[in-house]
Amino acid sequence: MRKILVTGAAGYIGSVLVRRLLEKGYKVRGLDTLFFGGESLISVYNNTNFEFVKGDLREFDTIKKGLDGVTDVVHLAAIVGDPACAKQPEIAKQINWEASRRLYDECNKGKIDHFVFASSCSNYGKMQDDSYITEESELRPVSLYSELKVKFEKYLLENHIRGTFIPTILRFATVYGLSSRMRFDLTVNEFIREVALGNELKIFGEQFWRPYCHVEDLSESCIKVLESSVENVKKNVFNVGDTSENYQKEMIAREILKILPQAKIKYIQKDEDPRNYKVDFTKIKNKLGFKITKTIPDGLKEIYNVLENGIISDPYSLKYQNI
Numbered sequence: 001m002r003k004i005l006v007t008g009a010a011g012y013i014g015s016v017l018v019r020r021l022l023e024k025g026y027k028v029r030g031l032d033t034l035f036f037g038g039e040s041l042i043s044v045y046n047n048t049n050f051e052f053v054k055g056d057l058r059e060f061d062t063i064k065k066g067l068d069g070v071t072d073v074v075h076l077a078a079i080v081g082d083p084a085c086a087k088q089p090e091i092a093k094q095i096n097w098e099a100s101r102r103l104y105d106e107c108n109k110g111k112i113d114h115f116v117f118a119s120s121c122s123n124y125g126k127m128q129d130d131s132y133i134t135e136e137s138e139l140r141p142v143s144l145y146s147e148l149k150v151k152f153e154k155y156l157l158e159n160h161i162r163g164t165f166i167p168t169i170l171r172f173a174t175v176y177g178l179s180s181r182m183r184f185d186l187t188v189n190e191f192i193r194e195v196a197l198g199n200e201l202k203i204f205g206e207q208f209w210r211p212y213c214h215v216e217d218l219s220e221s222c223i224k225v226l227e228s229s230v231e232n233v234k235k236n237v238f239n240v241g242d243t244s245e246n247y248q249k250e251m252i253a254r255e256i257l258k259i260l261p262q263a264k265i266k267y268i269q270k271d272e273d274p275r276n277y278k279v280d281f282t283k284i285k286n287k288l289g290f291k292i293t294k295t296i297p298d299g300l301k302e303i304y305n306v307l308e309n310g311i312i313s314d315p316y317s318l319k320y321q322n323i
Contacts, residue, residue, distance in 0.1 A: 003027040004226070006069040007057060007103070008077035013118070013172075015040035015180045017219040022047055025222065031055060031066045032077070040181035057099035063106055072114040073107055074222045075100065081185070082122070084322045085145040085172045087313060096148040101155055108165055114233075115167040116225050119153055121211055122146045123171060124277045127322040132246075132280035135171070137217060141275035153237070160235055168225045168233045173213035173241030173279065177299045178306060188212060188252060192211075192300045193315050195256055195263035196307040197212065205270035206250035211240040213277040214294035224288045238284040242292045246278040255297050259304055 001225045002022055008014040009030025012250050021028045022044055028150045031039060055062030057077055067073070078096045079085050085092040100117075107115045125140030141147040156167050174190035184193050187210070194201040213229050221240045225233050284290040306312055312320075 001025075001027055001124050002071045002226075003069060004025065005029045005031060005066050005073045007031045007066070007073070007075050008038070009052070010034055010038045010040050010181060011076060011080075012179045012181050012183045013215055013218055014076045015176065016215050017222055018044060018050070019075070020152070020223060022049055025049075028058070029053060029059070029066065029070055033057075033157060036181060036322075040179070045182070045315045051191060052275060057103060058094050060102065063099075063103050067106055067110060067112065067204050071112065072116075072226055073103070073112055074116045074118070074197065074226075075103060076118045078118070080145070081322050082143040082145045083185075087323050089144055090147060092144055096145075097127060097151055100152050103153075104159075104167070108159065108161055113164070113166055114226055115156075115165070116222050117152070117167065117169050118159065118222075119149045119169050119171045119242070120146060121173050121277065121279050122275055123153070124151050124279065126274055127209075127277040128266045130278075132243065132278050134280045134314070135239055135283055145240070152218040156237060159210060166234045166300075167228055167236075170221055170225065171237065171239045172218050173211035173239070173281075175218055176212055176296070177214040177216060177217050177294065178302050182228060182320050183322065184315050185323070187249070188296060188299055189303055190260075191252055191256060192262045192303045193307060195260050195265070196304050197315070200264040200266055201253070202266050202268055203249050203253060204268045206253065206267045207248055207271045209246055209248055211239075211241045211246045211277075211281070213245060213294055214299055217241075217292045217294060220293075221290055224290050227311040228288050232282075232287050233293065238288070239279050239281050240277060241280045241281045242285075243279070245292065245295060247296060252300075255300055258297070259300060278317065
């Protein structure tokens with residue numbers, strides 16, 4: 001039986017991925033520093049196919065312990081997002097670059113089959129015209145977060161040494177949706193929180209584009225890579241999302257008004273934004289058969305219902321943010 005190491009297992013995406021892997025019958029080892037606590041893993045902790053390793057990837061012993069006996073790796077662990085990396089630049093460099101490189105090197109020379117790296121569509125920065133961006137488009141990182149993602153992508157592709165090793169890069173669209181390690185510092189989640197609680201939603205730069213993808217679908221893309229033919233994923237790069245899910249912020253606001261027509265929304269002019277891009281997701285659909293199961297309206301409704309019913313008592317708590 002394959003045994004999958006998920007780094008960042010207690011995180012927003014990791015905790016969802018761990019559950020989906022277990023549901024499909026895989027053995028899973030979760031590795032996490034628990035910067036944001038480990039409550040997201042309580043419901044799977046006693047699953048006989050799950051084991052947890054608490055550790056910091058900056059420590060080589062943690063890498064060795066994490067990799068011992070596993071067949072595949074999904075590498076999610078990182079300081080995530082532009083604000084978090086800007087606030088902790090040295091830690092971001094240590095984890096997102098140095099520790100990730102050491103982890104990859106050990107997988108490369110060891111017995112690991114797949115290495116799935118969670119990268120980001122933010123690597124594209126700002127589009128030069130109104131055309132859709134593909135995996136072949138120029139990478140134009142505009143923050144430390146995306147710079148480190150691009151740097152590691154380059155290292156991964158240029159330092160593949162073992163023929164049976166299968167590294168794959170997934171450039172995730174901007175994530176949203178419900179997770180057992182909930183976040184409200186993400187655009188879609190934050191927008192619906194504000195109006196659900198009766199506050200005025202202030203939107204800066206409503207005209208800027210970004211692709212979005214539900215956390216469950218991003219998790220499923222990792223499993224798709226693990227289960228696809230080697231020739232389709234080895235040293236390959238995929239944007240993860242759906243072309244129809246490119247939204248301007250104003251378009252998200254219009255979907256919110258369908259749920260809450262009385263919502264108070266204020267647009268604040270902003271003419272410059274370093275991130276403005278529409279992404280094409282044809283490749284992962286055609287090559288791996290990947291299809292999303294949830295859309296922006298679905299995500300808005302599920303989070304609104306959770307908040308309306310008081311499932312999350314204090315959505316402004318710092319534990320629901322990455323900074």
